Amino acid sequence: MKRIIVNDPAKPAALLNSVLKYSAGIGLAEVGYRSFPALSSLPQLRRTVWPYFLGTGSSSSVALTFDDGPDPKSTPLFIEELDRLGVKATFFVLGEMAERYPYSLRELVSAGHEIALHGNWHRNHLFRSARSIRYDMERSYATVSEIAAAAPIFFRPPYGVITRPTLATASQLGLRSVLWGTWGRDWRKLATPSSVMKDLKSNFAPGCTVLLHDSDCTSYPGSYRATLAALPDLAELCAQNGLKLGPLANHGF
Numbered sequence: 534m535k536r537i538i539v540n541d542p543a544k545p546a547a548l549l550n551s552v553l554k555y556s557a558g559i560g561l562a563e564v565g566y567r568s569f570p571a572l573s574s575l576p577q578l579r580r581t582v583w584p585y586f587l588g589t590g591s592s593s594s595v596a597l598t599f600d601d602g603p604d605p606k607s608t609p610l611f612i613e614e615l616d617r618l619g620v621k622a623t624f625f626v627l628g629e630m631a632e633r634y635p636y637s638l639r640e641l642v643s644a645g646h647e648i649a650l651h652g653n654w655h656r657n658h659l660f661r662s663a664r665s666i667r668y669d670m671e672r673s674y675a676t677v678s679e680i681a682a683a684a685p686i687f688f689r690p691p692y693g694v695i696t697r698p699t700l701a702t703a704s705q706l707g708l709r710s711v712l713w714g715t716w717g718r719d720w721r722k723l724a725t726p727s728s729v730m731k732d733l734k735s736n737f738a739p740g741c742t743v744l745l746h747d748s749d750c751t752s753y754p755g756s757y758r759a760t761l762a763a764l765p766d767l768a769e770l771c772a773q774n775g776l777k778l779g780p781l782a783n784h785g786f
């Protein structure tokens with residue numbers, strides 16, 4: 534059996550053990566470089582095999598995360614609504630979007646939200662070379678760090694696909710890779726505020742990390758409106774359960 538090389542900064546042994554345990558459990562002949570990304574993109578396996586990557590934190594909190602911004606069309610609406618709700622969140626931004634709209638990124642920082650990386654371009658790591666992945670991540674790290682005037686701590690690859698070069702580069706940059714525990718499937722044409730909440734609730738639990746999108750740059754045009762309208766219900770759900778909704782930085786990692 535090939536061994537996965539794990540270079541992520543925290544809990545590498547636990548991660549490797551989980552992968553090996555899973556591979557034994559289902560009788561896979563090999564869990565290695567080739568199968569790693571495919572496994573990481575399957576929701577059921579991500580839940581059972583990789584709690585480390587799911588962003589599971591303190592049982593008294595829920596982490597709120599947004600991908601694909603900053604977007605001047607929609608991100609300011611999220612800043613406004615989150616401010617109204619008294620909630621801070623983590624925004625996994627694209628370097629390409631930050632370069633194009635640096636003022637939108639600075640607005641997020643000024644509003645007190647946490648900035649994390651989603652890569653420079655929204656491209657799946659699965660079939661990309663190590664060199665291409667490294668260039669993408671290093672470029673986004675440099676761009677976002679400079680504009681935000683702070684070094685990001687967390688990284689989430691596009692489509693949640695993690696490969697060995699993804700982990701190696703994250704380690705070099707001192708980034709922790711975080712996927713999600715539940716999502717609102719808010720990128721879809723048919724997404725509504727109630728469908729977003731229904732999908733979120735399907736895997737909602739104390740300590741989970743929620744994935745939503747503050748931009749439709751890779752989603753159905755205007756889909757962010759359903760996300761935005763669902764935020765009060767999400768805040769209410771957390772309040773009813775005594776859970777503190779906030780950024781990954783406050784999630785008890």
Ligand SMILES: [Zn+2]
Pocket residue numbers: 600601651655691692751
């Ligand atoms: Zn994305």
